[in-house]
Amino acid sequence: MGIVKWCRLETxxxxxxxxxxxxxxxxxxxSPFDTFRKTGKRTPLAQARLLVPVVPxxxxxxxxxxxxxxxxxxxxxxxxxxxxxxxRVGYRANSALIAHGEDIVKPADSGEQFQYEAELVAVIGKxxxxxxxHEEAAQYxxxxxxxxxxSEREWQVxxxxxxxxxxxxxxxxxGPWIVQGVDPADMRTxxxxxxxxxxxxxxxxxxxxxxxxxxxxxxxxxxxxxDVIWLGTDDRPLNMKPGDDLEIEISGIGVLRNRxxxx
Numbered sequence: 001m002g003i004v005k006w007c008r009l010e011t012x013x014x015x016x017x018x019x020x021x022x023x024x025x026x027x028x029x030x031s032p033f034d035t036f037r038k039t040g041k042r043t044p045l046a047q048a049r050l051l052v053p054v055v056p057x058x059x060x061x062x063x064x065x066x067x068x069x070x071x072x073x074x075x076x077x078x079x080x081x082x083x084x085x086x087x088r089v090g091y092r093a094n095s096a097l098i099a100h101g102e103d104i105v106k107p108a109d110s111g112e113q114f115q116y117e118a119e120l121v122a123v124i125g126k127x128x129x130x131x132x133x134h135e136e137a138a139q140y141x142x143x144x145x146x147x148x149x150x151s152e153r154e155w156q157v158x159x160x161x162x163x164x165x166x167x168x169x170x171x172x173x174x175g176p177w178i179v180q181g182v183d184p185a186d187m188r189t190x191x192x193x194x195x196x197x198x199x200x201x202x203x204x205x206x207x208x209x210x211x212x213x214x215x216x217x218x219x220x221x222x223x224x225x226x227d228v229i230w231l232g233t234d235d236r237p238l239n240m241k242p243g244d245d246l247e248i249e250i251s252g253i254g255v256l257r258n259r260x261x262x263x
Contacts, residue, residue, distance in 0.1 A: 003252075006032050006143065007177040008051040009043070015051055018043075020177055032178075033125060033142070033225035051180045052097045053145050054123060056228040058221075059092040061119075061149065061166075062213055065206050065232030072236035087208045087216045092149075092230070093167040100176035100256050104150055106242055107168060108263040113153035114240050117233035118191045118248040120203050121147040122210040123178050128223035137211035140223070143180040146248050146256040147230045149174040151237075173258045174228070182252035184210070192247040193238060203233040203250055 004152055005020035017032055018025040023045050030036030033054075062068050074081035098104070106114055123140025132140070149166065151174070156165035168171075187203035208216075213229055240246060243260035249255045 001078065003179060003181040004143075005177045005179050007048075007175075009053060010049040011043075018048075020045060032170075033176060050099050050101065050176050051175070052099045052174050053096060054226050054228065055097070056226050057224040059094055059172075059230075060089055060213075060217060060227065061092050061230040062087050062089050062208065062232050064088055065108065065208055066201070066234035067080065067205075067207065068201070069234045069236065076236065082206065086199070087231075088211045089213060090162070091215055092172055096167050096169055096172035098170050098173050098258070100258070102173065102258060103170065103261045104148075104173060104240075104246070104258050105170045105261055105263050106240070107152075110152045111154040112239055112241075114260075115151050115153060115237040116191065116193075116240060116246050116248070117149035117151060117237055118189050118199065118250075119147040119149050119230045119233050120184060120187070120189070120210075120250060121145045121174060122214070122229045122231060123229040124214075124223050124225060125224050128214060129216050130218055130222060131222075132215055132218045134211050134215045137214035137218070140214060141210060142225070143178040144182060144184065144250075144253055144261045145174060145178045145228075146176075146250050146253055147228075148246065148256060148258065149230060150240075173256055175256055176254055179253045186252060187253045189234070190249045192244055192249070193240070195247075197210050198238055200233045205234070206231060225244055 027041045028036045059077040185204040189203045191199040244260045
């Protein structure tokens with residue numbers, strides 16, 4: 001299989017999946033996670049209103065998955081870095097999801113430590129049974145997209161459930177599409193704040209790869225088609241403020257771009 005790009009977009013009939021082909025999108029009937037057919041109808045990509053590429057049945061996320069991020073965040077907190085022997089998997093709220101190009105809203109009562117986290121996202125393509133092996137897990141990955149795990153650090157310290165710190169509305173940009181036929185080992189993640197590159201790291205340099213996380217989740221949960229797994233970030237994120245533009249580029253996938261606005 002070559003490289004395939006799936007998107008979701010708004011149409012007159014409601015949300016639809018589409019296949020991105022250069023500067024055009026071909027609409028499909030159905031879902032890439034079930035059955036579909038190409039309609040032959042096309043719309044210019046530049047004119048399309050892209051939606052989040054999938055609304056996941058369950059939204060999984062892993063933390064502490066890159067070496068430098070663990071070390072540098074520990075320095076900020078004044079403690080020794082802790083490296084875990086198994087993936088630390090949690091959940092995020094679908095209500096926090098926004099698409100490429102939509103605004104991240106900084107709450108009026110949030111503090112200065114309002115930060116991005118540039119993340120590779122694995123999208124599940126078919127039901128994952130309980131207790132799959134690491135070797136089996138990769139076959140359940142449908143494709144890859146980009147996530148921005150926006151975090152309010154003061155809230156994160158005070159509220160251990162992360163209900164505010166990571167799950168507030170607009171805190172989870174994801175997109176612009178799902179790409180099949182690419183390998184995280186070949187990817188690089190670049191973060192640009194107001195056009196200036198502030199971080200660049202090899203995307204695949206994780207403590208736990210996507211297959212390892214799927215294996216861990218499947219010990220206790222059955223994953224479903226369309227589930228997403230956000231795989232953590234590297235380095236120490238910087239603060240964002242209203243008026244900032246944030247771009248996350250992962251080679252082989254594309255660019256996720258969002259602007260920060262005040263509530």
